[in-house]
Amino acid sequence: METRGVEKWLERLENTEGVGLTGIIQKLNELTASDESSANQLAEVILKDSSLTTQVIRVANSVHFNPSNTAITTVSRAIFHIGFNTIKSICVSIKVLETLLQEKPSSQLVQVIASSLHGAIQARNLCQKLNSSRKEEVFVTSMLFNLAETLVLTTDESTAREYEENVNLLTSRADKELLAEKHLGVGFTRLGLGLAQRWKLGGLLIESLKPSSKPSEQAQAVILGERISYAAKKGWNSPEFRELLKDLTKFTGLSIKELHKQVMDSANEAAEVAARYGNKELIRQIPSSKDKNGVSLDDLFDESNLLNPNQDLQLKIMQDLTSMIMEGGDMNAIFQTILEGLNRGVGLERVVLAIFDKNREFLQTKYALGKNTEDWRSRFRFRFEKREGSYFYQVFREATALKSVFGGSGKLTPPAEIKAITGVNEFLIAPLAVAEKHIGIIYADLGVSHRSLDDKYVSGFKHFAQQANVSLAVLATRPKR
Template sequence: MAARWFANLTTNARPDELPLLSQTSAALAEVLRDELAPLRRITGVVLRDPALALRVLQRANAVPRRHPSFQLRSLEEAAQMLGTRTLARLAGEAASERSLGDRPRIQAYRQTAGRAVLSALLALDWAELDRDRFPAEISLAALLHNLGERYLIAHGDARMQRYLDMVGRCNAYPHEVEYVTLGESLETIGYRLAGLWELPLLIREAMRARNAQHPRTLCVMLATQIARYACAGWPHPMQGQDLRLVAGLLDLDVAALRARINRVLDNFNVGVDTYALEPLPPLPLESGEAALPCEALFCLAPRADDYARAEQDLEGISKGRQVCEDRTAIFRTMLRGLHRGLGLSRVVVALYDPERHAVRAEHLIGTDFEPGFNRFVLPMSEAGLFAGLVENAGGVWLGDEPSAGLEMPEMVRALTGADSFFACSLRLGGQPLGLVYADRRDASCALDARSFQGFLRLVRMAEASLERLAEAAPGSEPEPGC
């Protein structure tokens, strides 16, 4: 049923379901009255409304060009392509957020738009400091990063209010709140919409967790995170880690980064009432320290039907009843079974790179809002027991009685922040392919023997499916659903 809902939602999605903010049309008209207004000032108004930015970008990329595959990647390029009359018409003809009806929905829509704008302003500041060649491209990707969230609010999904109520609590992680309120990842929804609407590559790729490895997409992800913390009023248990990651990316100390963030907040606060927000407080002095952890609000409930479906699909592939065209579909099936079927918070497939002699995260679930975790790279020289798992078939449950005596590699502890996890080798044709890692993020949501056995079983079934895929005759057609 969830898969059917997701397909219906995304297949029929239209960007014009995202209304403009009611002040946008008048603000743009005022700027355009000055015929000498610089392009940067005009696009600054467009940037302050994610829905208008989306329309401008889409309309400009729909204009026939000599090279159809080329996409405009910034608001400046798009606005220059369309001209001021078209910009004014786009803003004037669009519905406003008042068309959404009830007040809570309108307020939620305005607030999530405000958070997107703050993300864009932070990303722009950081990209310019880092001397990126196209900082406006990074800023635009940050502006549209929470596309899935804004679309569901505009679309009228009744579950979004419960999601927003829960996600503001210090002991609730966004991906886990999605699990219990929506049943689907907002970034998955956003990525699907961005592909359907043919948005530029950086916007799409910044919505994929594994791309936290790359500085430009990491900048987008971190700007989104810091904007979330700011709008929630600081602090959050993940805040210190993310700030230190930003500081490292920009080669700043945390004090200098705090000063830059607070300057951006001052700029944002000038028009904060547009977004149904009170002026946001500055980042406090203790910002670089880890916030006190909160006890978990809930643990993810295992879903036997999801686990059984993963078993059935993997068995079908391994026995030749169901043909699959690539590894990604197999990994996706396994990840969903482990995450939803067993209630494991975070699951990673880290593949072995023989040239770098390291394992690196390639497929992840449950980690959309954790860019630091998504940079899961382990050199074999520092991987400890993980290196042994890559080289020799086996599985471990570390941090509990079953694996007493095994030592947690310090680099793994720093990457994951977990004291207990499952890990299992992944092999193909007797050769190391990588490993699978899984945990329950909070210590109060303890791992258990039944989950460990289910984890091992599904990984081994995925291995068998990968073996079958490798043996399959070239040119075989995949069956629907794989």
């Protein structure tokens, strides 16, 4: 039976990739909405997604965000360098593009996504008087402005194909509404409002889709960004674009000449962003004032599925750690960077920092990185017994990083409860202590690929474990603020 009408389409879209996409957007929104959220919490969300981590680091090192060309090698540094809210908008754009452009997207889907990205950057750059948080809220809302249409186009529904056959690059938003009503039984504005409410995508998106007679400045920016994106498809010298410039001058207070430059700069920025985030077709769909072929697109998609040791990256992260310690960095940020070094530098697929609870009876997870570690905060928790023969007590007695093997011949035999949680036969573990006081442990394994932990992994793990203990020792000597 064909899908028609708002309720049927809302039900159908509950089973698309959009649900997972909105899940991470909600998580990012929760972090940025809370005054108590920290850069470490944002880094933890990003580091759980290896593709997102790679893209964030890549964008942080781009000329746009890093004109000084100072190497940024960790997510923690990227957040510090670029800013909490900007990193959030980068993450949203990455996930939107990654989710919707997977497999073989149709040309119409690519066009709509390109239009959303272009409009989002234009909208954000129109808001010169707003603070960073509100600017990035405009960007995220603009990226989701056409969410209903993009999700419909990802489905295999016959009604979606009928709609797609009747639209093209220059079909106006009003005409798309009429075509959607005809073929889908619901317009994209109504469907978008339903998604925004059901998936809790924010009040600004709802306001932008259905603006009042006096919309907020943010909603006006979202709508104007969308209009710029559409007018640009008709040409920078088209009557539509020239007419739009008049509305833009009223909104910004800038002269026509100043506005023209700003819009051109934003279009170029959108083209650069598309080259870094999207597929090879995406960049061709964004009108830019300059040649788009300067970026080697092939280089952007050559990603290895497996983590491997990277000596250069290990060295850079070690240098970052030294700088953080010398600058009196936050202990949480330092440990986050150490785990990132173990994960991305040493190539260890799953890493955990576990510390003692208040009663010093259990070692429990504080941070966990890697695939399928989402529930380790509650599950990776082990009783500590201060007695001979107790595994964790012996780990602290050894006072060095160790490789533990189930059924091995070593003097330390790990408890079966570790294997029950991790599913691996071997892992690396190191004690954390300062002034003979036990703090916790660092755990790492190759539990995704189940490869063997050879010497290069053991050596890299030992170096970062040593750095962790040095960091603790240095920070312990500093007076408390």
